[in-house]
Amino acid sequence: MKKFYGVEIESPLMLGTAQYPSPSILISCFKKSKASVATVSLRRESSASDSGNNFWSIIKELNVRILPNTAGCHTVKEAVTTAHMAREIFNTKWIKLEVIGEEDTLQPDVFGLVEASKILSDDGFEVFPYTTEDLVVADKLLNAGCKVLMPWGSPIGSGQGLNNIFGLKALRSHFPDIPMVIDAGIGLPSHATRAMELGFDAILLNTAIAKAGDPVTMAEAFSYAILSGSLGKEADPMEPRDMAVPSTPIFGKAFLDD
Amino acid sequence: MNIIVNGENKNVSNDNMKEAMNELGFKELKCATALNGNFISVDDREFTTLKEGDKIEVLSPQQGG
Numbered sequence: 001m002k003k004f005y006g007v008e009i010e011s012p013l014m015l016g017t018a019q020y021p022s023p024s025i026l027i028s029c030f031k032k033s034k035a036s037v038a039t040v041s042l043r044r045e046s047s048a049s050d051s052g053n054n055f056w057s058i059i060k061e062l063n064v065r066i067l068p069n070t071a072g073c074h075t076v077k078e079a080v081t082t083a084h085m086a087r088e089i090f091n092t093k094w095i096k097l098e099v100i101g102e103e104d105t106l107q108p109d110v111f112g113l114v115e116a117s118k119i120l121s122d123d124g125f126e127v128f129p130y131t132t133e134d135l136v137v138a139d140k141l142l143n144a145g146c147k148v149l150m151p152w153g154s155p156i157g158s159g160q161g162l163n164n165i166f167g168l169k170a171l172r173s174h175f176p177d178i179p180m181v182i183d184a185g186i187g188l189p190s191h192a193t194r195a196m197e198l199g200f201d202a203i204l205l206n207t208a209i210a211k212a213g214d215p216v217t218m219a220e221a222f223s224y225a226i227l228s229g230s231l232g233k234e235a236d237p238m239e240p241r242d243m244a245v246p247s248t249p250i251f252g253k254a255f256l257d258d
Numbered sequence: 259m260n261i262i263v264n265g266e267n268k269n270v271s272n273d274n275m276k277e278a279m280n281e282l283g284f285k286e287l288k289c290a291t292a293l294n295g296n297f298i299s300v301d302d303r304e305f306t307t308l309k310e311g312d313k314i315e316v317l318s319p320q321q322g323g
Contacts, residue, residue: 016321016322016323017321017322017323018321018322018323019321019323020321039322039323040319040320040321040322041319041320041321041322041323042290042317042318042319042320042322043317043318043320044264044265044315044316044317044318045264045284045287045289045316045317045318046264047282047283047284047287047316050287051318051320052287052288052289052317052318052319052320053287053288053318053319055318055319055320055321056288056318056319059319068322069322069323071322071323077295078295081292081295081296081297082317084290084297084299085290085291085292085297085317086290088290088297088299088300089288089289089290089317089318089319090319156323157323205323206323207323
């Protein structure tokens with residue numbers, strides 16, 4: 001498995017921590033999915049509630065690597081300030097950088113993303129940029145200092161799977177040595193299998209598990225799906241053919257016509 | 259002095275950011291701060307002077323995807 005900023009993660013699943021029915025189900029989902037990275041966020045704290053510390057004590061017990069995000073940031077300044085706050089709180093250089101450009105699709109503002117990636121990379125952050133499958137943007141992100149790319153499968157929380165297979169395949173083959181995580185839009189285990197079969201290195205998802213009718217069973221399904229896709233890619237699949245080719249040998253077949 | 263903390267009006271007697279945070283009840287909490295949109299580290303709070311109308315954001319770990 002490729003390394004993410006020098007770190008070899010134990011399993012290629014990065015799992016979000018939002019929207020679970022309860023903290024105990026969140027914990028069970030992490031165990032069943034075998035996720036090795038947890039994405040977390042920062043939100044306003046009330047001195048009375050101390051909800052942040054309560055949540056953080058749960059996450060620490062998961063014993064997984066932490067990937068803070070800048071979710072909800074719409075400007076470079078917001079994202080950069082949030083990243084600095086996250087680095088202090090979570091004590092990690094990793095940051096899942098989101099600069100949202102459009103509300104309906106939560107599509108990244110790729111211009112702001114490149115600018116923020118440059119600022120943060122120069123400041124010692126290890127940036128995981130939430131981007132599209134656009135090759136030119138990918139090249140600019142790498143030039144800005146990113147050593148990982150996180151192209152979307154489809155819009156955040158949509159569950160649509162991989163909307164642009166051609167674009168994702170092109171991205172994968174254009175930058176074969178760059179670790180890439182499919183982030184956002186995964187709705188079914190089969191979507192994750194497909195992404196791994198295409199040669200992506202990890203999957204980041206949240207809603208597909210958290211909002212399933214049975215989140216814990218879905219978490220287990222994703223662990224098998226990702227393993228299946230990963231092994232399938234590693235096993236060097238056959239090339240698809242346009243015409244049928246019999247798999248049963250013709251030699252020795254009986255002649256039974258009159 | 260009136261300042262805005264996480265979007266709410268607050269009155270504090272200290273103009274030192276660290277002291278004001280303590281006064282507001284954040285002393286024991288794991289939280290990060292920004293003043294008027296700029297990150298202020300834990301170590302820098304004691305060297306930061308607040309003025310009337312300043313906006314402080316106090317953030318803590320929360321669920322994220």
